[in-house]
Amino acid sequence: MKKIIIIKYGELSTKKDNINFFISKLKNNISLILESIENEISYDFGRMFIKVNENDIDIVVNKLKKVFGILEIIIGYIDNELEIEKIKNNTLNLISDKNFNTFKVITKRSDKTYPINSMEINNVIGGYLLKNISNIKVDVHNPELSINIEIRKNEVLYYFNGIKGLGGYPVGTLGKGLLMLSGGIDSPVSGYMAIKRGVKIEAIYFESPPHTSEMAKEKVIKLARVLSYYNAEIKLHIINFTEIQETILKNIPHDYLITIMRRMMYRISAIIAHNNKCNILINGESIGQVASQTLTSMRAINEVIKMPVIRPLACFDKLEIIKMAKEIQTYDISTLPFEDCCTIFVPKHPVINPSLSKCEEYEKLIPYKELIHKAIKNHEVLIIKEKMENKYQDLL
Amino acid sequence: MIYLDYSATTPVSYEVLDTISKVTKEFIGNANSLHALGLKSANLLESATKQIADIYGISPNEIIYTSGATEANNMALIGVAMANHKKGKHIIVSKLEHPSIYAICNYLKSIGFEISYVNNDKEGLIDFEDLKNKIREDTILVSICAVNSETGVRQPLKMIRQIIKKENLATIFHSDITQAVGKVSINFHDIDLASMSAHKIFGPKGIGFLYKSNMIKITPIIYGSGKFNELKPGTPPLPLIAALSKAIRLANTDLEKRERFVNLLNMKIVNFLEKYPEIKINKTKYSIPQILNISIMNIMPETFLHMLDKHEVYLSTNTACSSGEISNSIMAIYDDPKRAKHTIRISLSYVTTTDEINKFLEIFKEEYENAISIK
Numbered sequence: 001m002k003k004i005i006i007i008k009y010g011e012l013s014t015k016k017d018n019i020n021f022f023i024s025k026l027k028n029n030i031s032l033i034l035e036s037i038e039n040e041i042s043y044d045f046g047r048m049f050i051k052v053n054e055n056d057i058d059i060v061v062n063k064l065k066k067v068f069g070i071l072e073i074i075i076g077y078i079d080n081e082l083e084i085e086k087i088k089n090n091t092l093n094l095i096s097d098k099n100f101n102t103f104k105v106i107t108k109r110s111d112k113t114y115p116i117n118s119m120e121i122n123n124v125i126g127g128y129l130l131k132n133i134s135n136i137k138v139d140v141h142n143p144e145l146s147i148n149i150e151i152r153k154n155e156v157l158y159y160f161n162g163i164k165g166l167g168g169y170p171v172g173t174l175g176k177g178l179l180m181l182s183g184g185i186d187s188p189v190s191g192y193m194a195i196k197r198g199v200k201i202e203a204i205y206f207e208s209p210p211h212t213s214e215m216a217k218e219k220v221i222k223l224a225r226v227l228s229y230y231n232a233e234i235k236l237h238i239i240n241f242t243e244i245q246e247t248i249l250k251n252i253p254h255d256y257l258i259t260i261m262r263r264m265m266y267r268i269s270a271i272i273a274h275n276n277k278c279n280i281l282i283n284g285e286s287i288g289q290v291a292s293q294t295l296t297s298m299r300a301i302n303e304v305i306k307m308p309v310i311r312p313l314a315c316f317d318k319l320e321i322i323k324m325a326k327e328i329q330t331y332d333i334s335t336l337p338f339e340d341c342c343t344i345f346v347p348k349h350p351v352i353n354p355s356l357s358k359c360e361e362y363e364k365l366i367p368y369k370e371l372i373h374k375a376i377k378n379h380e381v382l383i384i385k386e387k388m389e390n391k392y393q394d395l396l
Numbered sequence: 397m398i399y400l401d402y403s404a405t406t407p408v409s410y411e412v413l414d415t416i417s418k419v420t421k422e423f424i425g426n427a428n429s430l431h432a433l434g435l436k437s438a439n440l441l442e443s444a445t446k447q448i449a450d451i452y453g454i455s456p457n458e459i460i461y462t463s464g465a466t467e468a469n470n471m472a473l474i475g476v477a478m479a480n481h482k483k484g485k486h487i488i489v490s491k492l493e494h495p496s497i498y499a500i501c502n503y504l505k506s507i508g509f510e511i512s513y514v515n516n517d518k519e520g521l522i523d524f525e526d527l528k529n530k531i532r533e534d535t536i537l538v539s540i541c542a543v544n545s546e547t548g549v550r551q552p553l554k555m556i557r558q559i560i561k562k563e564n565l566a567t568i569f570h571s572d573i574t575q576a577v578g579k580v581s582i583n584f585h586d587i588d589l590a591s592m593s594a595h596k597i598f599g600p601k602g603i604g605f606l607y608k609s610n611m612i613k614i615t616p617i618i619y620g621s622g623k624f625n626e627l628k629p630g631t632p633p634l635p636l637i638a639a640l641s642k643a644i645r646l647a648n649t650d651l652e653k654r655e656r657f658v659n660l661l662n663m664k665i666v667n668f669l670e671k672y673p674e675i676k677i678n679k680t681k682y683s684i685p686q687i688l689n690i691s692i693m694n695i696m697p698e699t700f701l702h703m704l705d706k707h708e709v710y711l712s713t714n715t716a717c718s719s720g721e722i723s724n725s726i727m728a729i730y731d732d733p734k735r736a737k738h739t740i741r742i743s744l745s746y747v748t749t750t751d752e753i754n755k756f757l758e759i760f761k762e763e764y765e766n767a768i769s770i771k
Contacts, residue, residue: 055581059453062453097558215435392440392443394418395638395642396415396444396638396641396645
């Protein structure tokens with residue numbers, strides 16, 4: 001008997017016209033994450049089948065648990081014995097180590113020439129199991145164990161309950177976005193939520209050496225790497241923000257420091273997004289968490305760009321965000337104690353309701369257009385992948 | 397030299413030695429330090445750990461570096477005992493474990509734990525019925541090695557796990573996998589804790605790791621500071637860790653192909669030795685080909701070893717670690733004290749050549765026939 005992995009699609013199965021595009025995108029995404037493992041993927045109207053070596057099954061299933069667009073991951077068993085007696089035996093063997101009280105047999109015949117019809121097979125198998133296993137009952141509405149048997153032309157496929165997949169849309173089916181990634185808890189979670197909706201993301205990080213350390217940058221790279229498990233790979237744009245930040249510090253009244261700084265970041269992000277064919281910005285802003293996240297602040301900051309800004313966490317509270325960060329395994333990295341540039345120059349009394357006219361007035365005091373242009377030109381770009389960097393290839 | 401004692405230890409391979417040298421020279425920072433040199437070391441450490449994690453399909457934080465399998469066994473058994481003694485004090489081990497396991501059990505016995513020994517059949521396989529019956533509500537740990545170091549008997553870990561968890565979901569399953577690594581494939585999802593050493597897979601002595609599943613907690617037995625793992629504080633030995641990671645990568649290639657080759661060498665030796673009526677082949681159908689145990693009934697094993705030593709042929713009696721005169725593993729399988737007193741272990745590797753085996757058998761014949769003629 002051979003094992004095979006079956007994938008059931010998620011939300012994308014409702015998109016009638018685009019379904020082929022979605023399925024092939026899903027197939028490509030799966031091929032990418034299974035790059036280093038021998039595999040064969042085929043698909044039909046409702047499901048995808050993946051053949052791998054028996055030794056690799058656990059590893060592959062673990063990887064599939066991180067692919068968006070999958071509703072359920074099921075391990076199936078294929079056998080070429082078509083006789084009903086063999087099917088009875090196989091079914092009994094396959095469920096022998098399972099613990100359950102109620103079950104249901106669901107048979108499908110894709111080969112209609114098979115002599116016994118589905119209903120009869122359900123009954124025959126059901127009866128056989130009831131005879132051979134004690135203390136179990138049939139429950140047609142809500143069985144603990146679903147026994148699925150598919151009779152095809154030359155083989156029989158058996159499968160049971162599967163593992164829940166991530167859901168969402170296959171990455172890349174809904175365009176590209178640029179994630180403003182800081183080392184904090186919120187922005188990686190926002191990135192994850194955008195990827196879940198099918199957005200392929202690139203990321204942008206603002207560093208201010210020597211005020212921010214190499215460790216802070218490493219932290220962001222680590223976070224990008226975690227997100228790359230879901231996104232295949234992440235292009236990380238690293239902007240040297242030191243000159244802009246120091247210029248703002250020297251020339252702008254302190255209560256407007258954060259507001260003006262954020263306006264610069266938005267401008268830079270929008271340009272980078274545009275240059276890289278991203279249609280939206282994404283960030284981890286949540287209403288009210290810090291001074292720059294009041295509604296008037298958001299308006300004063302957002303006003304500098306036309307591109308839509310998605311804030312997936314706008315209405316979540318901190319505890320909910322922390323819970324998600326732990327689930328996607330970014331929490332431990334985010335809480336490493338290396339400050340990013342938003343936290344190092346925090347004024348004592350940041351303005352809570354900044355005025356648009358004051359922002360414009362203050363910005364006239366600094367040559368920000370040249371500074372922005374300078375920061376963007378020749379900025380560092382890293383491609384972050386799940387696979388290890390080649391720099392250790394000779395050592396490891 | 398004909399080295400046939402690979403289960404005792406292996407020479408460090410050229411590639412691994414190269415890594416130790418390079419890392420020692422180029423990565424001088426303490427991985428715990430905050431500056432750029434520390435960061436450089438921390439990054440290599442992370443990549444080395446990730447490589448091991450990826451190969452075995454586990455999480456990087458489930459790997460705890462130790463000085464070897466003995467330390468890992470201590471961490472595992474004492475750690476589980478200390479963390480779970482309120483739930484129970486019953487521990488089950490097999491009769492085919494490495495001596496360190498029994499030494500730790502003796503310590504635990506002295507502080508109030510109860511140790512049971514599960515039986516095995518004549519092929520060395522764990523008696524599943526006996527295991528099932530011995531597991532109780534207060535059984536906190538079962539420790540059964542993946543491959544016995546003397547006879548090479550390999551246990552079906554998945555099946556053992558199923559039996560344990562069916563009887564008591566809370567019982568933790570530890571396996572000393574030292575003799576299995578690099579020889580047979582291991583599925584870490586079958587076990588909760590595992591111990592291994594690098595020096596069995598052409599890595600350096602002094603490094604190994606304990607696998608601890610994230611699903612369980614154990615009490616640390618070593619205390620200190622350092623940001624990596626509370627179970628093993630202190631400065632991580634980066635050159636050794638990088639070496640371990642490389643050794644694991646190299647050991648995990650072509651397992652099946654290598655096993656087939658070693659099997660041919662094994663069969664060659666068996667066919668040759670079978671001819672001698674006073675030589676018993678202590679091989680069961682579950683023995684892996686890399687380990688071949690024999691009993692030379694009419695010669696004392698130490699004496700014979702020294703005779704071969706003259707020709708620079710190196711074998712073991714019992715294991716390198718056990719000091720007793722009787723092989724516990726042979727007793728457990730064959731229940732024959734004479735057989736257990738006369739064991740010699742021949743351990744092969746995929747780097748052993750047919751030529752070496754041919755020469756070995758020539759020398760064996762010469763010395764053996766000489767020895768019995770003296771008698």
